[in-house]
Amino acid sequence: MSTATQVSELAVRVRDRLARRHPGAPIGELRTLPGGHSGLTYSVTAGDTKYVVKAVPPGQRPVGRNDVLRQARVLRALSGSAVPVPGVGAVDETQPAWFAMDFAAGEAVEPVLDEPEVPPATARARMLEIASVLRRLHDTDIRTPGLDAPEPLDAAGELERWSRTMHAVPAELRPGGEELVRRLADEVPGDQPPVLLHGDFRLGNVLCVGERAVAVVDWEIWSVGDPRIDLGWFLLFADHHNFPQLGRAVPGLPTEAELLDAYLDGRPALPAMDWFRALGRMKMAAIMGHNLRRHREGKHHDPDQERLPPTIAAMIRTARDILG
Known part of the structure; x- marks a missing residue:
């Protein structure tokens, strides 16, 4: 079956389900939504209501980032909570599965990396705002129905996972990477009690209107840990300095210490944060190195990846500096 046929079949299924939910309302066409990083992402209207549809890509298994039902589950679990998320309007478990969530208007812009540029005062306020959103996310009761997850992510497991990614990157693309992985392995901290994790929490995955966060999106890799x-x-x-040739300076953006203070909100400091700050940089270097390798091997042509080497090197260098 061709991809076009599968997409048209998906459109029929979406139209039928939304027509039952909105009797008499005209149902619009599925339109590809730009910016979706995994799976298939569309927008569709039902009368005056607008939805975002996420579906398993044709021919792919509904696992990992393509497990859209798992994404719908966490959104439903968080509905009405202190964490702003889009409402789930419809779920169809018939494979290839899909779900429709409310379209949340707003901007999801990473100030130091993304276009359009956000006024510095707005960027600062948003970052401090979502630090408190992350606190509320981590305060969620992980016994809530729907939040059942596999074994909690811990420091050792995360290091092992991303070390494999790093080692798959050619050595010349990760200068100092071997030493960084070794030093992280020498100092793995003890674990904190597991919480709900987003997995890619940042302003690029939080829709904001003005200075207010209105929806945390892109839950493909949520877990507990x-x-x-x-x-x-x-x-x-x-800090734009983490992204040479990619980032831009944003005056007044909160420092890491300010964001940590906003997150803690008067609670005791978390131990070994420097190890996790270094781990975050190692993960970014591994991801960028992986993407650059795929481009150079012809597996995913994207000349923009050639801008990454200075940032990969900076991530590794600053991670080693953080570890002392």
């Missing part, structure tokens, strides 16, 4: 895994990643995006 050590809160410092989310935190170390989030803090990485506070």
Whole structure:
């Protein structure tokens, strides 16, 4: 069956389900939504209501990032909670599965990396705002129905996973990477009690209107585990110096220390945060190195990847500096 046929069949299924939910309302066409990083992402209207549809890509198994039902499950579990998420309007478990969530208007812009540029005062306010959103996310009761996850992510497991990715990158693309992995392995900290983790928490995955966060999106890799895994990643995006040739300076953006203070909100400091800050940088270097390798091997042509080597080197260098 061709991809076009499968997509048209998906459109029929979506139209039928939304027509039952909105009797008499005209159902619009499925339109590909730009910016979706995994799976298939569309927008569709039902009368005056607009939805985002996420579906398993044709011919692919509904696992990992393509497990859209798992994404719908976490959104439903968080509905009405202190964490702003889009509402789930429809779920179809028939394979290839899909779900429709409310379209949340707003900007998801990473200040030091993304276009359009956000006014510095707005960027600062948003980062401090989502630090408190992350706190509320981590305060979620992981016994909530729907939040059942496999074994919690811990520091040792995360290091092992990303070390494999790093080692798959040619050595010349990861200068100092071997020493960084070794030093992280020598100092693996004990674990904190597991919390709900987003997995890629940053402003690029939080829709904001003005200074207010209205929806945390892109839940493809949510899990439960050590809160410092989310935190170390989030803090990485506070400083454009981490992204040579990619990032831009944003005056007044909160420092990592300010974001940590906003997250803690008067609670005791978390131990070994420097290890997790270094781990976040190692993860970013591994991801960028993986993407650059795929481009150079012709597996995914994207000349923009050639801008990455200085940032990969900076991530590794600053991670080693953080470890002392």
